[in-house]
Amino acid sequence: MTTATANAPAAGAATDGPVFYVADEHEHGEGGSTYLGFWLYLMSDCLVFAVLFATYGVLGGNYAAGPAPKDLFDLSLVALNTTMLLLSSITYGFAVLEMQKNHTQRMLLWLLVTMVFGGAFLFIELSEFAHMIHEGATPQRSAFLSSFFTLVGTHGLHVTFGIIWMITLMVQVWKFGLNEANKRRLLCLSMFWHFLDVVWIGVFTFVYLMGVLR
């Protein structure tokens, strides 16, 4: 809104006199291209996951006489994990809705709830990993396990950084309120968080469910 009013006189002046150059920079408000830029980052992240999915798809059947997905995966635990991530997605949506109404306290509360669900997801995933490693199903055991830990671990790492980002933003909003910059960051984290949920759909379908069917 501020950029539109600031641009109006400049644009008027430009059309009156001879135009020697196009002052493109003035027409983009601060952060105006952030969403597109962040979307492009997410798309490149998507390619990272595509490569990891392809690696898993190629190596996922090479058990080296070790444990197969059927022996390792506990689908009820994966279903619980998926529920955690889905719930964290909708609570982040509630946080965005409160942000649009400028309710700082409620926004922070929903963000905290999202963080708890995200933390629960990580806890369940790490305990699953710990259980597998305890049973001897380490990444070194077979090509299947190497690619499994790389793919699912990379997703878990993303969730970890999402939670760190969330804590940072909560402190930011707590200290500086819901200003334009913080709103922009919250919407970027929203895209990141929902994107991780999209990747998880691929993980539970391609890795867990199809692994058990294999």
Place this chain on the structure above:
Amino acid sequence: MSTDAHAGHDHKASGHGDHSHDGHPESTLSGYLTGFVLSVILTAIPFWLVMTGQLGNNGLTTVVILALGAIQIVVHMVYFLHMTPSSEGGWSLLALIFTIILVVITLSGSLWVMYHLTTNMMPMDPSKLP
């Protein structure tokens, strides 16, 4: 030609001005709830199919859960990531389509090539040796 381009640019610039105060298309409660309900259903069905073995046939189950997963990804894109053909002047959709093409080439290409490579390799399982 040049005036057309300029007019187009002006239009885009004013679009940017509109964007900068809300950034995204406005999120609505009904949109999030619709997305949530749909994704719960689309998550529950594949888990139920695999855990109970309703369809009996593994190949058929695989096709069904892959299809449901693809539908759920679209649901998340529309209701949670607010993808519309017009967001960011169409550039995010263009980037998405480009990425999907690359993802499909990477996945199908790797699986296809490596599957044939595996079938042409010497069998590792001693029982399958001639």
